[in-house]
Amino acid sequence: MSVFRDPTIEQRRIRWAWTFLALPIVFYVTIRFWPTADAFVLSFQKWNLLKPREWVGFDNYVTLWNDPVFWKVFRNTFVYLIIGTPVSLVIAFIVAWHLDKVRFLHGTIRALYFLPFMTSAVAMAWVWRWFYQPVPIGLFNNMLASLGFSQVAFLNSTSNALPAVLAPAIWAGLGFQIIIFMAGLRAIPVSYYEAAKIDGVSGLTVLWEITLPLLKPTMVFLVVFSSIGFLRIFDQVFNMTTNDPGGPLNATKPLVLLIYQTAFGGSFEMGYAAAQTVVLFLILLIVSLIQLRILRDR
Amino acid sequence: MAVIETPIADRVVAAPPPRRANWGQMIRWLLLFAGGIVMVAPLAYMLSASIKYPYELFDLNLIPKEPTFDNYREVLGDSRFARWFGNSILIATLVTISNLFFDSLVGYTLCKFRFPGRYIVFIAILSTLMIPTEMLVIPWYVMSSKFGWIDSYWGIMFPGMMTAFGTFLMKQFFETVPDDFLEAARIDGLNEFQIFWQVALPLVRPALAALAIFVFLGNWTAFIWPLIVTNSVDMYTLPVGLKSFAVEQSVDWEMVMTGAAVATLPTLIVFLIFQRFIIRGVVMAGLKG
Numbered sequence: 001m002s003v004f005r006d007p008t009i010e011q012r013r014i015r016w017a018w019t020f021l022a023l024p025i026v027f028y029v030t031i032r033f034w035p036t037a038d039a040f041v042l043s044f045q046k047w048n049l050l051k052p053r054e055w056v057g058f059d060n061y062v063t064l065w066n067d068p069v070f071w072k073v074f075r076n077t078f079v080y081l082i083i084g085t086p087v088s089l090v091i092a093f094i095v096a097w098h099l100d101k102v103r104f105l106h107g108t109i110r111a112l113y114f115l116p117f118m119t120s121a122v123a124m125a126w127v128w129r130w131f132y133q134p135v136p137i138g139l140f141n142n143m144l145a146s147l148g149f150s151q152v153a154f155l156n157s158t159s160n161a162l163p164a165v166l167a168p169a170i171w172a173g174l175g176f177q178i179i180i181f182m183a184g185l186r187a188i189p190v191s192y193y194e195a196a197k198i199d200g201v202s203g204l205t206v207l208w209e210i211t212l213p214l215l216k217p218t219m220v221f222l223v224v225f226s227s228i229g230f231l232r233i234f235d236q237v238f239n240m241t242t243n244d245p246g247g248p249l250n251a252t253k254p255l256v257l258l259i260y261q262t263a264f265g266g267s268f269e270m271g272y273a274a275a276q277t278v279v280l281f282l283i284l285l286i287v288s289l290i291q292l293r294i295l296r297d298r
Numbered sequence: 299m300a301v302i303e304t305p306i307a308d309r310v311v312a313a314p315p316p317r318r319a320n321w322g323q324m325i326r327w328l329l330l331f332a333g334g335i336v337m338v339a340p341l342a343y344m345l346s347a348s349i350k351y352p353y354e355l356f357d358l359n360l361i362p363k364e365p366t367f368d369n370y371r372e373v374l375g376d377s378r379f380a381r382w383f384g385n386s387i388l389i390a391t392l393v394t395i396s397n398l399f400f401d402s403l404v405g406y407t408l409c410k411f412r413f414p415g416r417y418i419v420f421i422a423i424l425s426t427l428m429i430p431t432e433m434l435v436i437p438w439y440v441m442s443s444k445f446g447w448i449d450s451y452w453g454i455m456f457p458g459m460m461t462a463f464g465t466f467l468m469k470q471f472f473e474t475v476p477d478d479f480l481e482a483a484r485i486d487g488l489n490e491f492q493i494f495w496q497v498a499l500p501l502v503r504p505a506l507a508a509l510a511i512f513v514f515l516g517n518w519t520a521f522i523w524p525l526i527v528t529n530s531v532d533m534y535t536l537p538v539g540l541k542s543f544a545v546e547q548s549v550d551w552e553m554v555m556t557g558a559a560v561a562t563l564p565t566l567i568v569f570l571i572f573q574r575f576i577i578r579g580v581v582m583a584g585l586k587g
Contacts (some may be wrong), residue, residue, distance in 0.1 A: 020406075028426060036426075062577065092580070095552060102323075114569070115341060121519060122519070122521050122561070123537070124558070126554050142358060179577055270436055284428070288428075
């Protein structure tokens with residue numbers, strides 16, 4: 001604001017700025033930064049809320065490293081990511097690519113795909129849990145039975161349970177990804193496609209050489225955003241497996257559920273749980289950085 | 299006064315350019331439509347189950363032979379559900395108002411003021427985006443028990459009163475407000491808060507709407523923190539209450555589905571009414587945030 005040469009006005013503006021920021025700074029320091037630091041500190045302590053905190057060095061991390069359940073959970077968390085992100089992005093892109101070319105009832109079809117995004121994960125977990133029940137209750141098995149197929153154990157099977165829990169998470173997120181992909185597609189100048197048409201380039205080449213490279217910023221955003229979502233999956237798992245959260249035999253347990261159980265599942269092992277949250281933080285950080293690196297470079 | 303919007307968000311809301319109808323186009327449309335039906339089928343079955351009597355609950359027909367509102371009567375007559383519904387509305391509304399006010403105030407300050415320390419404050423707030431909520435729930439819980447916030451509305455609400463996402467979103471949008479407008483107001487003798495409140499804020503109304511949608515929906519569906527911080531049935535939010543209700547009803551699937559429908563219908567109806575508006579908001583928040 002070079003218009004204001006008068007230092008008192010300038011100073012008054014600075015005072016306004018800090019007045020506006022005062023309460024938010026208190027908020028961010030006490031509700032974000034201090035708890036973050038506390039979580040790191042707590043990860044080197046032993047504490048069950050009753051006795052005083054006790055320093056234990058790296059004990060919590062050593063315990064975690066030697067815990068077979070942790071490695072199972074670690075693996076599950078990445079399976080959610082490795083299946084969830086590509087499957088949802090491929091479906092979302094295909095739908096967005098075609099929906100972008102459709103005019104008749106465009107808004108209605110878009111709404112059909114978007115509606116699940118407006119739902120609560122808890123409610124949908126129970127809906128899908130019902131679908132997965134065995135005959136004569138569950139919708140899916142009833143459909144299979146009426147078509148003459150044999151039943152499938154969804155939530156009771158150690159191999160099927162994880163994909164079964166993941167499905168509603170993918171389903172609910174598709175609408176958002178489709179909308180963002182369509183925004184990305186619309187942002188590509190029409191002249192590029194016209195030039196390709198004049199040059200007689202085939203449809204697939206246009207997709208590969210024009211659309212996908214120009215969609216890179218959209219893709220980077222969606223990959224990072226949805227990966228973080230799948231790595232933090234909790235609501236669906238917890239609600240679909242309430243009898244034995246994360247079961248059967250820890251087959252569906254993600255890291256956030258392990259953290260929840262360690263901290264609030266009865267024994268209040270706060271230090272150990274804090275160490276698990278530090279691991280979650282590092283996973284999210286590393287995965288985001290790797291994805292940004294790979295996707296930006298290409 | 300002109301309202302500033304992003305053109306791309308508008309282009310998504312507008313229908314695409316016309317194409318000549320042909321067979322390929324028709325097949326494309328039919329497949330897309332079929333996919334859309336599959337997408338809403340779970341919601342349709344949830345609603346269908348909520349108006350069925352138990353005897354035909356597990357039939358595959360969507361439209362019941364004998365529709366009934368008994369399930370709704372029972373769920374909505376359950377005083378706990380009314381309470382959870384009220385709790386969720388209250389909490390989501392208050393948190394949304396707080397975010398609209400503080401996120402835009404901070405975003406505005408970081409965007410339109412030049413002062414020493416501005417960049418550090420901006421980076422500090424932005425860096426909190428990298429910290430997952432799950433890492434903070436333990437310290438928040440400890441803090442809440444120390445200050446007696448466990449099992450209170452404030453306890454449920456305090457972690458979300460401001461968000462870095464919202465601050466960043468609003469800052470991006472205030473970039474589109476010309477400084478000349480603010481100068482003119484300054485010359486007219488408005489103080490800095492009046493300039494923010496009366497001049498700048500009305501210009502970013504679409505961004506405020508986008509932020510409101512995200513914050514409200516996020517708090518309406520929030521689960522893990524309300525689950526941790528509430529103990530008594532009266533303080534549950536709708537998702538936490540629904541979970542306890544569903545566990546208790548587990549064999550009565552028509553009741554579970556009715557509960558799920560009650561938790562889902564408000565946002566679905568709001569979406570169907572304000573569809574264009576909400577999709578534009580989601581695109582704006584997604585692209586700028």
